[in-house]
Amino acid sequence: MTTQVIHGAFSPKQMKQLREIYERARAVTAQYPESHVANKAAKKLIDAFETVTCSDAKGRRWLSETDPQGNA
Numbered sequence: 001m002t003t004q005v006i007h008g009a010f011s012p013k014q015m016k017q018l019r020e021i022y023e024r025a026r027a028v029t030a031q032y033p034e035s036h037v038a039n040k041a042a043k044k045l046i047d048a049f050e051t052v053t054c055s056d057a058k059g060r061r062w063l064s065e066t067d068p069q070g071n072a
Contacts, residue, residue, distance in 0.1 A: 022049045 010018065028042035 018049075022046065
C-alpha cells in the first residue's frame with residue numbers, strides 16, 4: 001500500500017489520531033513488562049500499524065520514528 005493511498009483514505013485529522021494511537025501504544029510497551037496484558041495488546045496494535053509502510057512528505061517512516069510520551 002503506498003503513502004498516496006493511505007493519505008487518500010484518511011483525512012488529516014484521522015491521520016493525526018492514528019499517529020497518537022500509535023505513539024501511545026509505544027508508550028505502553030515502554031511502561032509495562034512484556035508479560036503484561038496491556039503490553040501484549042499494544043504490541044499487536046503496533047504490529048498492525050507497522051505492516052503498512054507509511055512515509056511523510058520527507059520520505060521518512062513516521063510510524064517507526066516516534067518518541068513515546070503520555071499515557072494510554
